[in-house]
Amino acid sequence: MGNRFSGKVAVITGSSRGIGKAIAVELAREGASVVLNGRNRERLELAQKEIEKHTKNVISVCCDVSDVKEGKRLIDETVKTFGRLDILVNNAGVSMRGYVADLAPEVFQSVFRNNIYGTVNPTIPAIPELRKTSGSVIFISSLAGIRGLPSLSAYCSSKMALRAIAESIRIEEHKHKIHVGLIYVGMTEIEHQKETVGPDGSVMILKKRDKKKVLTTEFVAKTVLKNIRKRMFITTMTPVGKLNKFLQARVPLLVEKFILKNLHRFEEGSQ
Numbered sequence: 001m002g003n004r005f006s007g008k009v010a011v012i013t014g015s016s017r018g019i020g021k022a023i024a025v026e027l028a029r030e031g032a033s034v035v036l037n038g039r040n041r042e043r044l045e046l047a048q049k050e051i052e053k054h055t056k057n058v059i060s061v062c063c064d065v066s067d068v069k070e071g072k073r074l075i076d077e078t079v080k081t082f083g084r085l086d087i088l089v090n091n092a093g094v095s096m097r098g099y100v101a102d103l104a105p106e107v108f109q110s111v112f113r114n115n116i117y118g119t120v121n122p123t124i125p126a127i128p129e130l131r132k133t134s135g136s137v138i139f140i141s142s143l144a145g146i147r148g149l150p151s152l153s154a155y156c157s158s159k160m161a162l163r164a165i166a167e168s169i170r171i172e173e174h175k176h177k178i179h180v181g182l183i184y185v186g187m188t189e190i191e192h193q194k195e196t197v198g199p200d201g202s203v204m205i206l207k208k209r210d211k212k213k214v215l216t217t218e219f220v221a222k223t224v225l226k227n228i229r230k231r232m233f234i235t236t237m238t239p240v241g242k243l244n245k246f247l248q249a250r251v252p253l254l255v256e257k258f259i260l261k262n263l264h265r266f267e268e269g270s271q
């Protein structure tokens, strides 16, 4: 337990499980007051019990951040309870699978609604509060947000959009000293039945991932906290992620050739 975030108030969207919950645990362990969020009340209650082992200063706001009013309610309830906001981690997000030719167009709508609007909806009402505290707004992107990948078109494009939003806010809020962080997260362990959206829009459950090949949620969470503490802009996780970002910026067609030769590596099974 540390106190590097003591006195700070943090909202983490989509924190009832997975990476969001791990970020909430780490922030609570470092002394922050924590606001949890998710759509499923039961999952949220379980997560709150876990965070209560580290802090008494935790509340849950059960809401869907892809809804404009609900995104605002998340921020309003935070300020009403704790009187301030220092950190907003935009973590809630959904993934999808399927080639563009096979996708129901609604898949794009659903992914954009959750991953883009679900980020913008809490961020807009948070900005006036973050100006008061010179706080941080963090965008959880993915290594899949660096270039378009097979089967992940809607997901990749939604995560790429976060970079543009983050860049705009950095310039717009420069004089208000708001810190903006963008994290390109690598493939991470699955601790539960992780859902994704199938080509026809139905829910698919992903298979457990080989633990040796993926990051732990704790490692991802600690990396996010480092980004916030050091007020960094872009954090790219894993050596392969860093190499991909470097090559994509300089020789994108070479990266494309590599992907075409290794298509099987981009297929992830569902249960």
Ligand SMILES: NC(=O)c1ccc[n+]([C@@H]2O[C@H](COP(=O)([O-])OP(=O)(O)OC[C@H]3O[C@@H](n4cnc5c(N)ncnc54)[C@H](OP(=O)(O)O)[C@@H]3O)[C@@H](O)[C@H]2O)c1
Binding pocket: 013, 014, 015, 016, 017, 018, 019, 020, 037, 038, 039, 040, 041, 043, 063, 064, 065, 066, 091, 092, 093, 094, 095, 114, 118, 140, 141, 142, 143, 185, 186, 187, 188, 189, 194, 195
């Ligand atoms: N896991 C990976 O390998 C990986 C890699 C790179 C980037 N990322 C990114 O990291 C973030 C977290 O991923 P994860 O794997 O931890 O996901 P996850 O296990 O599926 O958890 C997603 C969380 O977000 C909540 N959520 C989803 N949509 C929401 C909405 N509209 N409003 C409120 N809460 C919502 C979920 O709870 P409810 O369903 O109850 O609402 C859950 O708490 C995502 O943005 C993802 O794109 C993940």
